[in-house]
Amino acid sequence: MAHRVLIPTPLRPYTGQKDAVEVDGGTVGEALASLTTNYKDLRKHLYADDGKLRHFVNIYVNDDDIRYLERDATKLKDGDVISIVPSVAGGAPGPALGEAQSAESKGTELNKAEFERYSRHLILPEVALEGQKKLKAGSVLCIGAGGLGSPAALYLAAAGVGRIGIVDFDAVDASNLQRQILHSTPDVGRPKLQSAKDRLEALNPEIKIETFEARLTSANALELFRGYDVILDGTDNFATRYLVNDACVLLGIPNAYGSIFRFEGQASVFATKDGPCYRCLYPEPPPPGLVPSCAEGGVLGVLPGVIGTIQATESIKLILGAGSTLVGRLLLYDAWGMRFRELKLRRDPACPVCGDHPTIKQLIDYEEFCGVKPAPAGSATVPETTVEELKARIDAKAPIFILDVREPHEYQVARIAGSTLIPLGQLDSRYGELPPASAGREIIVHCKSGVRSAKAVNLLKEHGIEAKNLKGGILAWIDKIDPSQPKY
Numbered sequence: 001m002a003h004r005v006l007i008p009t010p011l012r013p014y015t016g017q018k019d020a021v022e023v024d025g026g027t028v029g030e031a032l033a034s035l036t037t038n039y040k041d042l043r044k045h046l047y048a049d050d051g052k053l054r055h056f057v058n059i060y061v062n063d064d065d066i067r068y069l070e071r072d073a074t075k076l077k078d079g080d081v082i083s084i085v086p087s088v089a090g091g092a093p094g095p096a097l098g099e100a101q102s103a104e105s106k107g108t109e110l111n112k113a114e115f116e117r118y119s120r121h122l123i124l125p126e127v128a129l130e131g132q133k134k135l136k137a138g139s140v141l142c143i144g145a146g147g148l149g150s151p152a153a154l155y156l157a158a159a160g161v162g163r164i165g166i167v168d169f170d171a172v173d174a175s176n177l178q179r180q181i182l183h184s185t186p187d188v189g190r191p192k193l194q195s196a197k198d199r200l201e202a203l204n205p206e207i208k209i210e211t212f213e214a215r216l217t218s219a220n221a222l223e224l225f226r227g228y229d230v231i232l233d234g235t236d237n238f239a240t241r242y243l244v245n246d247a248c249v250l251l252g253i254p255n256a257y258g259s260i261f262r263f264e265g266q267a268s269v270f271a272t273k274d275g276p277c278y279r280c281l282y283p284e285p286p287p288p289g290l291v292p293s294c295a296e297g298g299v300l301g302v303l304p305g306v307i308g309t310i311q312a313t314e315s316i317k318l319i320l321g322a323g324s325t326l327v328g329r330l331l332l333y334d335a336w337g338m339r340f341r342e343l344k345l346r347r348d349p350a351c352p353v354c355g356d357h358p359t360i361k362q363l364i365d366y367e368e369f370c371g372v373k374p375a376p377a378g379s380a381t382v383p384e385t386t387v388e389e390l391k392a393r394i395d396a397k398a399p400i401f402i403l404d405v406r407e408p409h410e411y412q413v414a415r416i417a418g419s420t421l422i423p424l425g426q427l428d429s430r431y432g433e434l435p436p437a438s439a440g441r442e443i444i445v446h447c448k449s450g451v452r453s454a455k456a457v458n459l460l461k462e463h464g465i466e467a468k469n470l471k472g473g474i475l476a477w478i479d480k481i482d483p484s485q486p487k488y
């Protein structure tokens with residue numbers, strides 16, 4: 001029987017960039033075996049060493065999660081579509097918190113200027129005056145003023161949500177402008193919060209903008225979230241995603257969730273009274289480094305515009321208490337193929353935070369949970385070298401082999417002269433192209449910033465090949481050694 005497996009962008013490096021693959025098999029297990037036989041490098045991304053499907057990868061048949069069918073034994077009909085749905089983190093760089101500006105209590109009557117401003121809402125029977133007053137009395141806290149937070153905050157402000165909080169601690173960088181439309185060219189170097197506040201207040205002076213300049217942590221999340229009607233999650237890392245989720249569940253505040261990666265986005269609404277939460281969907285985060293960030297993997301600039309706008313839409317409906325929200329549904333958007341799909345989500349009665357017998361009753365250490373704590377001194381990390389050491393060794397004509405594990409299009413932008421390109425996704429099958437140990441050449445591996453190359457060093461080690469990771473990657477090389485090359 002023939003079936004189609006839809007391959008999400010993070011896994012396409014292992015399928016030769018194919019977005020869908022035909023497979024055979026009578027069950028999901030057989031179909032995935034057929035897939036990983038044809039694409040061997042996919043295997044370790046889908047299965048853990050014990051042969052079980054990894055927890056941060058969900059498999060759907062048509063729109064149903066196989067965990068609620070018969071898992072691997074789920075039978076397939078001819079033409080069934082199997083979706084691999086890994087967790088993706090993407091959003092704004094970093095969680096952020098700080099000086100709260102106290103919310104003044106607002107009357108919810110509209111003034112004359114507001115009647116004019118919101119006239120297109122007022123003539124919609126589904127919103128009307130009563131709905132507009134609800135929006136005015138409503139509040140949304142945006143975590144991050146980046147790719148997702150930008151369109152979300154702009155539309156929430158335009159729509160008249162009376163109190164909009166923003167948590168961020170970053171400054172505007174030139175590389176943000178391709179998608180973070182809250183910020184403009186003259187804002188480069190300014191704190192994102194200032195730039196966001198100026199822009200939103202110019203758009204709608206009738207509403208209150210609250211800014212919190214800090215990193216969101218377990219110590220401040222509950223205090224920050226309390227009093228908001230909706231939390232809009234626009235973060236870019238797993239530790240903060242789980243923190244936002246758990247804080248929303250504990251406080252009973254809905255989480256308008258969105259995430260983006262390259263050309264694909266996800267959106268849903270978590271942590272409503274009877275709906276699922278992010279942990280019901282992904283009980284465990286991927287190991288650090290397995291899923292690249294947007295800074296490593298890139299993102300189509302307009303993609304967060306779509307997903308962030310969907311998050312704003314959901315927030316508005318939650319405040320209005322009307323319309324059909326994404327509670328119980330995961331919306332998937334593929335900008336490159338221009339397709340929307342949706343998958344059913346269920347609350348997991350065994351979920352550690354929102355299940356029937358929760359074990360997480362207060363916020364935990366999310367960096368530890370996600371395995372991103374800096375390794376203690378003296379523990380095993382990958383061997384490293386610096387760009388200064390590399391330059392000195394090149395100048396001394398030392399016997400070295402520079403391995404670049406980025407993608408070919410990145411190599412076109414900038415490279416270290418004399419390096420050999422083998423993309424990380426191909427390394428497992430091409431490591432034989434490296435010089436043998438007997439050649440006496442030290443292997444130095446680099447990528448853009450050092451994350452993928454650290455994985456490469458570990459992978460080579462599994463094959464008995466010693467190598468060193470270039471700390472900071474080619475970005476550090478350009479910063480410190482060769483500023484003539486462009487950074488990306």
Ligand code: ZN
Nearest residue numbers: 277280351354
């Ligand atoms: Zn849950």
